[in-house]
Amino acid sequence: xxxxxxxxxxxxxxxxxxxxxxxxxxxxxxxxxxxxxxxxxxxxxxxxxxxxxxxxxxxxxxxxxxxxxxxxxxxxxxxxxxxxxxxxxxxxxxxxxxxxxxxxxxxxxxxxxxxxxxxxxxxxxxxxxxxxxxxxxxxxxxxxxxxxxxxxxxxxxxxxxxxxxxxxxxxxxxxxxxxxxxxxxxxxxxxxxxxxxxxxxxxxxxxxxxxxxxxxxxxxxxxxxxxxxxxxxxxxxxxxx
Numbered sequence: 001x002x003x004x005x006x007x008x009x010x011x012x013x014x015x016x017x018x019x020x021x022x023x024x025x026x027x028x029x030x031x032x033x034x035x036x037x038x039x040x041x042x043x044x045x046x047x048x049x050x051x052x053x054x055x056x057x058x059x060x061x062x063x064x065x066x067x068x069x070x071x072x073x074x075x076x077x078x079x080x081x082x083x084x085x086x087x088x089x090x091x092x093x094x095x096x097x098x099x100x101x102x103x104x105x106x107x108x109x110x111x112x113x114x115x116x117x118x119x120x121x122x123x124x125x126x127x128x129x130x131x132x133x134x135x136x137x138x139x140x141x142x143x144x145x146x147x148x149x150x151x152x153x154x155x156x157x158x159x160x161x162x163x164x165x166x167x168x169x170x171x172x173x174x175x176x177x178x179x180x181x182x183x184x185x186x187x188x189x190x191x192x193x194x195x196x197x198x199x200x201x202x203x204x205x206x207x208x209x210x211x212x213x214x215x216x217x218x219x220x221x222x223x224x225x226x227x228x229x230x231x232x233x234x235x236x237x238x239x240x241x
Contacts, residue, residue, distance in 0.1 A: 046191075047191060051189070052191075054189065055188055058186060061151075061186045061187065062186060062239060064154065064156075065151055065156055065186060065237075065239075066239075067156070068154075068155065068213075069156040069214060072213050072214025072215075072217075073217070073235075074156075074213075074235045074236070074237055075235070075237070076237040077237075077238055077239070078239040078240075079238060079239070079240050080240075082108060082111075082112060082180070083112070084240075085180055086117055088238065089143075089145065089178050089238075090117040090118045092176075092178070093142075093143060096142065098142035098176075099122060100122050100137065100141045100142050100143075101118070101121055101123045101141060101142060101143045101145065101174075102123070102124045102125075102134065102138045102143075102145070102169075102170055103126070103144070103145035103170065104125075104126050104146045104165070104167070105125050105126050105165040105166065106147045109145065109146075124137050126165065127165075128167075131167070134167065134169075135167070135169050138167070138169040138172075138174060141174040142174060142175055142176060143174055143175070143176045143177070144169075144173065144174035144177045145177075145178045145179075146160055146177070146178075146179050146180070147179075147180050147181075147182075148160050148179045148180065148181040149161050150185050150187060150196070151181045152189070152192075152211075153186060153188050154189050154190065155190055156213055156214070157190070157211045157212060157213040158179050158181060158211070158213075158237060159193050159209065159211055159212075160209075160210045161207075161210070162206060162207045162209075162210065163207050164207075168210060171210065171232070172210070172231050172232070173232075174232060175233060175234065176232060176233075177235045178238060179236065179237055179238065180238045181237060181238065181239050182239075182240050182241055183240060183241035184241060186239075197209065214235060215232055215233050215235050216232055216233060218230055
């Protein structure tokens with residue numbers, strides 16, 4: 001860069017900073033107060049200590065999660081074991097006249113006999129090797145089935161990670177999502193869940209971390225609330241244990 005170009009850049013920067021100062025001063029004048037030129041002090045970083053001490057036992061966690069989940073428009077049911085949850089899904093599939101179901105390739109789900117429970121339903125398992133095909137299938141599927149990694153009582157959220165065997169499309173594209181959550185994976189605060197990911201090596205980090213708090217909701221078009229525009233319109237949280 002020659003001297004002339006350097007001078008031009010310096011002049012433009014000076015003009016930009018001058019405009020910024022005038023703009024900020026104009027705001028302060030209209031508010032009738034002095035310009036704030038020093039950044040405020042922040043004695044605390046993150047959540048205050050009392051928030052870290054806030055804890056609930058498992059039954060309290062499940063009750064608070066269920067209340068918040070239902071307030072957001074979701075459905076929640078509790079079952080003693082996975083077989084009972086599977087039977088519920090089979091009954092709902094029949095009730096909804098579902099013909100196409102996609103599920104995650106997870107050990108807990110693979111261990112269940114889905115074919116016997118739903119002999120007349122086509123079920124596809126997510127496979128990375130056939131990602132393009134299963135992605136198209138997920139887009140037209142009636143139901144998506146996944147095991148949630150964590151639950152957050154205080155926000156009424158499910159946390160689902162994605163990886164090679166757990167495509168994010170399973171919980172994002174079907175019209176209905178059935179998310180199974182073992183009771184022991186429930187937490188009180190979101191920070192407890194995020195701590196599981198903090199400091200993980202890059203190679204062990206999930207491809208995606210998805211927070212589900214009820215069905216897809218959007219009000220960005222003329223402030224009209226619509227359900228299911230950007231994702232599933234019906235979501236079930238099936239708590240097991």
